[in-house]
Amino acid sequence: MSGYLESQLIILCLSIVYAYGIFLPAASGQLNLGAAGFITLGAYASAWFNASTGAELPIWLSIPLAMIFTGIIAFAISFPILRTRGVYMVLATFAFAEVVSGVAINLEFVGGAAGFPVDDHADVTVIVPVTIAVILFSFYFMSTRLGLSLRSIHDDESVATLFGVNVRTSKVVAFTVGAMLMSLGGSLYGHHYNYIEAQTFNVLLSIYILLYVLMGGTQTAWGPLIGATFFAIVPEALREIAESAGLKWLAEGRFILFGVFIVLLMVFRPEGVMTRTLQDRLGGGLFRRKKPVADDMTGGS
């Protein structure tokens, strides 16, 4: 594999892992604009657990420990944050990410504003299998009764409650597990580039990850995979094509096209590229076996 393709593959994998972290709460209708915060937590925690100036643990321990660390923090803040709804939740998670970044910049033992070098290296042979595992886990997670509960909460919270779904617990679990996935993505980032600084994980990153998920669609576990792949590949591909075709304006302005695409998608496919109905139509529906056979059952409608 060429260096260029490999670097693109890494970016794609990290995007996918981040996107699943945002997807899990989004599947229950919770918008989390704090991706950067959890990624920062994971990246710094794993780097410190691994660092010779820190706990000096091997990478296969530092990454899970970082996930647990992030999970504990996410669990603790999920209770106050999940009290908020809609725009308030978007803003609260955003504020949380800013706080994390503010703290990271001021902690001298992880390098402060100068950034923090990361010791052990994780290359593509680690990142790709981990990404595949995250995808499989997310598909599994969404296929469980807990996943069904999350999707029910997304559609109608009060009816879900009446059928015995513990809405708060389900949301807390989704939020926490999502945060742990982003933490995993963050530590992979750190171990791959071997250098982290809090400024890299800014609000723009949070925005893009939320976009991956909402563009891909929150109704099925395919959504984030499609969204992240599309976002990571299309602008690059457009640049390649435009440059080889000598279209300088397209290479430079490809993000304008991309913005236009986002705006139009929201008008024509507001529920994202991959919806539940589309999944069924493509025949990928895991729940689908029988097709309607009789019309006489439909009655008058």
Add this chain to the structure above:
Amino acid sequence: MLVIQQLVNGLMLGGVYVMVAVAFTLIIGMLNFLNFTIPALFMFAAVLMYATMMGHLPFGNDLILSIFGTEYRWVAGIIVALVVIALVSLVIERFTYRYMKAKYGDATEHALPLVSSLGFLIIFEHLVVSTWGSDPLTATSPFGQGTFSIDTIIFSVPQIVSLVLSLIVVVMLSVMLKATKLGRALRAIAERPDTAILMGVEVGRIVPVVYVITGLLCAVSGILFTINYATVDAYVGDTVATVAIAGMVLGGLGNVWGAIIGGLFIGMLEVMSIYIVGADFAKLPIWGLLLVLLVFKPTGLFGHTLIGKGKF
């Protein structure tokens, strides 16, 4: 004395944030979404102001020069920025409000206009980058350095002008909300959109007005920014927006006066914390306070809202 100088600087900086914060709060109060086209419009107005003043527009530079001359090109800048932003606001209204029809009362319904507005943010930032490049663009201020001092405290004239102008614009806006027929219609839509329609408020005609008003607020703010700080780039909106959002939250979502006080307060807090604890530490107290506020007192410091109910 140095402390007072910092307070003055903070107040001036807050003056820039105020109008952007008010724009955010108006859209949230009325239409229930966090509008990321606001930083885009702010930035675009600032860049248009720069380009017109410096003769760097993609076309029409000579025409403007022949009409206004070098002396008064800043007037042309103001006109160009205001007109373009007003027109662009009408386009944005269509794609973030009018054409949006969420089905089934989706739980992430409020995310749709948010996502569209992020799309517009991407469009405008890259439009500016591909036209003017991503490096900082420096304008020469038409008013020169323009400072005066009382005792040892230095005031910059453009900054004072912009602070006063911000306050005038915002006062006019809140009087309009309280006293005029349009203002009543706006508040009716903010309270209960469906009832407002039944009562004969023409939502389809009022909402574009909201977009134009917020667009113009951003434009004025962006123009003042260029005059004040003379340096703009494609991403200047992001920083300003983050702080303006903070100001809005502090004042309570949908509360116009809250946004004003919040914006000024955040401006001062920023300058003061940079002065006292250093720039790296500055955003920690601000965002920590906001997180606590959002979770435990989501109506903000001033409780009552002028428009909207802080619903959700």
Add this chain to the structure above:
Amino acid sequence: MTEHLLEIAGMHKSFGGLKVIDDVSFKVRRSSRTALIGPNGAGKTTIFNLLTGVYSIDAGTITVDGQDITQVPPQDRVTVGMSRSFQNIRLMPHLSTVENVMLGQHARARKLGDLLFPLGMLPRNRWRQAAEEALENAGVGTYPGEVVSNLPYGVQKRIEVVRAMVSDPKLLLLDEPAAGLNKTETNQLQELLERVSGQGVTILVVEHDMQFVRDLCDYIVVLNFGRKIFEGTPDEVHKDPAVLEAYLGTDDNMAEAENAS
């Protein structure tokens, strides 16, 4: 085993200053098919919402199967043995038919192992089979994988009943299950409910279709303006002057009611 499955005693509920439920008490006999009727705004749906815990009650007690559930939080009430359907269809629009029904099973599957069981990945598992069987029994088995928002109204209406049934309730609360159904569909629904009732499930139904009520139910409670004005058998309800006045109102309506019967 108490004789009455549901006992409501001295129930009060106000919204703002408005008394919506004013000192309502009645009992629902075990295995009965009881109807709760009354003009629009009488408080029927409010009673359902109070029973299921959507609203908390201001005063009074609710007893199900001898257990006082007044303070039980809404998500636990279904485990007491009570589930409901809704006046306006409230199926989960993005879930398939069988998934909606499996949501109905949630009350029986709240253990960690059940929550983490991959329902969607294993094509044949007991939850899924049970859900499909329940759909089959209700005559809507042809659409297990269909996303419900694409289905016709009458089918959705019956899926709601199925979803309520699969939680194994002792008490089934149905809020206007026949509204909007045509004659054939109403008959199918009645058959289904009679079968469910035959298995010992107690049914409390809010319904405007008096024909349906008379055919299905053996006991009727009448509400008006948040107060109970009558309870008795379907035969008696016709003769009660208070019901006739409050429920049927003017002579015109009376004539209409005569035509309907």
